Amino acid sequence: MTLSYDQAIEELLHAGVRLHARGWVAATGGNLSHRLDDGSVAITVSGRHKGELVADDIMRVGMDGAPLDGKKPSAETPLHTGLYRLRPEVNAVLHTHPRASVVLSFVRADAASVTLTGYEFLKVFPGIESHDARVTFAIFPNTQDMAALQRQVNSWYAANPASPPVYLVRGHGLTVGAATVDAARYTTEAVEELLAYELERGRF
Template identity: 45%
Template structure:
């Protein structure tokens, strides 16, 4: 199982890099390994050139298991998502231009999206005219604090598909890596549309 997940994360990294969604060494990816462990990318690794040597196992408190590698700084957000929802099987964190810029334009705690056919790429959505909300969090370097904010928001309203960190990027997830990739691609398309609408003065 771990070998398959490693291969899928490496492939996801190459695809994401080809889209320009993880420049430099930004971003981090993970996949659930059973109930209490996750496979995550190590800190400072280019996501388009990942190998199995760039992945490590952590427990759900973000501690490395039998590895000298350092997990990515945002690992605590991945592990908190796995704690909050046992159906989440993979998390992909990216730094695209569209998600980063759009997240800074949101004035409240939620980005509202409606009217796009591509909304149906997100699990549970069958209509274009539903109003979707994506949580937006203020950026901080204090990952334990941000993980607590995530948990508090989740208790009020369980989140779906992903969330944004202002001026930082997107966290997208799914039941497995394939679904996380679909949600990531769908959300990035929606962000690009919203950004273009605002650029044209429509919103």
């Protein structure tokens, strides 16, 4: 991966517009990031509207989540850096608040994970070649304690190393990591669509 900070900013701004158009980062919800070549991370500044981002709304943090340029990062920054530390293949992380993901996390109130199978669309996940595959990702309880949440994420991936870099936080949202911003956005679209299928099936 060779990507300048300016290129990372361009990609995050573009993703913000697209994600907002789908209604998945309403108001100031969500946060978007990109791993940089020097090991730091470009990430959205706290409280900015993701559909109206400008270059100044992106900042740099270290892999420990600490700001490198005096701006204030989102409170959820540790979830981004946590996923980069866990998964070396992940270069972009998109955290959104999409409707089907949030509602399904409540409908499956006691579930610690969701397993999807039988859907042709599962082939969007790297390495999946058939609708018969089973894809499982975690549902974590929501908390304002990001360090505690990241400890749960770390435990999940230690126990489930093949699980994709995708997880839900109940009543909160969806976090997706991928090799590129576009790939993370496509996976976000696919997961939200798959979970909308699951919700719809649950009505019959």
